[in-house]
Amino acid sequence: xxPDAGGNTVRLLKINNxxxxxxxxxxxxxxPDVEIREDDxxxxxxxxxxTHWVWEIVRYxxxxxxxxxxxxxxxxxxxxxxxxxxxxxxxxxxxxNTHLLFRQLPRQAKQTRCKIIYVNRNxxxxxxSCYHHHRKLSEFYNYEGTWDDFLPLFLNGQxxxxxxxxxxxxxxxxxxxxxxxxxxxTSYEELKQNPVEEIVRLAQFLGTSSALPAREFAARVExxxxxxxxxxxxxxxxxxNDGEPIMYRKGQVGDWKNWFSVVQNEAMDGYLKQYMSxxxxxxxxxx
Ligand code: A3P
Numbered sequence: 001x002x003p004d005a006g007g008n009t010v011r012l013l014k015i016n017n018x019x020x021x022x023x024x025x026x027x028x029x030x031x032p033d034v035e036i037r038e039d040d041x042x043x044x045x046x047x048x049x050x051t052h053w054v055w056e057i058v059r060y061x062x063x064x065x066x067x068x069x070x071x072x073x074x075x076x077x078x079x080x081x082x083x084x085x086x087x088x089x090x091x092x093x094x095x096x097n098t099h100l101l102f103r104q105l106p107r108q109a110k111q112t113r114c115k116i117i118y119v120n121r122n123x124x125x126x127x128x129s130c131y132h133h134h135r136k137l138s139e140f141y142n143y144e145g146t147w148d149d150f151l152p153l154f155l156n157g158q159x160x161x162x163x164x165x166x167x168x169x170x171x172x173x174x175x176x177x178x179x180x181x182x183x184x185x186t187s188y189e190e191l192k193q194n195p196v197e198e199i200v201r202l203a204q205f206l207g208t209s210s211a212l213p214a215r216e217f218a219a220r221v222e223x224x225x226x227x228x229x230x231x232x233x234x235x236x237x238x239x240x241n242d243g244e245p246i247m248y249r250k251g252q253v254g255d256w257k258n259w260f261s262v263v264q265n266e267a268m269d270g271y272l273k274q275y276m277s278x279x280x281x282x283x284x285x286x287x
Pocket of ligand 1: 249
């Protein structure tokens with residue numbers, strides 16, 4: 001139980017000094033041995049960076065069509081959540097997803113050289129999204145704190161998957177050190193800014209095609225995966241206690257301005273200066 005500044009606690013799981021959500025320790029410990037197929041695609045992102053969105057886009061790109069694609073729940077394809085035998089049952093090509101670090105991926109991910117998509121999001125919007133995630137899943141995390149009490153947990157890496165700053169630096173290094181691996185980097189903000197171009201870039205990376213010209217198909221995928229469309233397709237698995245969807249909240253760039261006080265913004269900028277000055281990633285805070 002991790003206490004916040006106001007005395008509320010977040011329920012977490014600690015294994016080998018790394019923080020996880022309160023998932024099954026057996027499943028997490030079995031991750032290194034999970035079987036990976038050559039045609040798997042793994043979406044990697046810190047929580048709330050846009051995993052659902054990119055995961056859905058990739059599913060339609062692989063299908064090469066936007067209708068008649070079965071509704072699947074992203075969490076059924078999550079490496080550290082689903083037991084290995086359930087992952088094995090998924091038909092190929094699988095779109096797996098995880099919030100783990102590169103070095104925590106199943107061993108076979110590196111051996112098979114399956115495709116990896118790494119997704120970034122600016123840490124201010126991400127922290128706000130994380131806060132709502134914890135409140136909406138209050139039973140799971142057993143968390144009842146306020147935004148003011150929550151932000152220090154995010155800044156100090158006291159949440160599942162540890163520090164966002166460490167996560168991003170670790171992935172930057174992994175992308176750089178594994179230039180022989182098929183790893184594609186994209187971001188929430190770029191997808192918002194130039195969705196069709198980014199989807200075309202994703203399709204090129206995946207080597208997918210459809211009966212339509214690339215840009216036309218990308219525009220259809222964008223429409224099918226817009227915030228509004230995805231929210232309208234949400235299932236029972238995505239309802240919080242208040243009847244509001246958990247995973248589809250605002251879907252914007254810059255909502256952080258409605259949440260960060262001047263002091264909190266200065267604190268975040270201080271952390272960015274201290275921990276990210278050697279990072280090459282340019283985060284976009286406004287569109
Ligand atoms: P907000 O809380 O800022 O709205 P993840 O999928 O990694 O859990 O990320 C969730 C965040 O992505 C939430 O951000 C959610 O609203 C947003 N999101 C989900 N689907 C989206 C879509 N199709 N387009 C834009 N944002 C989306």
